[in-house]
Amino acid sequence: MACFIVPAAEAIVTTAASHILKTKKAASGFTRKLGWLNKMLWGGSGLLAFEHVWHGEIIPEFPFLSNAADPADMAVMLEEMATSGVGMALLVTGVWCVMLAVSHVLEKRPETAPAALPGEVQT
Numbered sequence: 001m002a003c004f005i006v007p008a009a010e011a012i013v014t015t016a017a018s019h020i021l022k023t024k025k026a027a028s029g030f031t032r033k034l035g036w037l038n039k040m041l042w043g044g045s046g047l048l049a050f051e052h053v054w055h056g057e058i059i060p061e062f063p064f065l066s067n068a069a070d071p072a073d074m075a076v077m078l079e080e081m082a083t084s085g086v087g088m089a090l091l092v093t094g095v096w097c098v099m100l101a102v103s104h105v106l107e108k109r110p111e112t113a114p115a116a117l118p119g120e121v122q123t
Contacts, residue, residue: 001057001067001077004048006085007092011041033103037096044092 015038021031052058057066067073 001052001080002065003080003085003088004045004052006081007041007048007089008045010089010093011038011045014038014041033100036099037093040092040096041089044088048088 014034018031018034018038021034049058058064059066063069065077067077
């Protein structure tokens with residue numbers, strides 16, 4: 001129904017934060033990594049919105065969400081946003097945090113010389 005709205009709202013906030021950081025030219029490495037989160041959130045929200053359009057849950061006339069017209073359906077929609085939407089946003093953010101941790105480990109690892117191929121003499 002409207003579960004995509006929660007990750008889209010998070011994407012709006014992180015996009016605004018990214019733009020603010022870019023204008024202050026602070027933490028350029030973090031700004032790049034925040035872009036990873038933005039792309040994941042916007043991509044996921046866009047695919048979910050497309051799926052909802054496909055199933056007729058988003059309509060081209062006000063109130064745009066088919067379940068927003070009826071108060072009983074709206075309660076179900078808000079419950080879905082609170083459970084599925086928040087869960088998806090937390091999952092995407094959690095995956096991004098794991099990506100940050102892996103990136104940090106890889107960035108701190110010392111560079112090593114490439115291994116010699118079999119039969120090749122190292123100098």
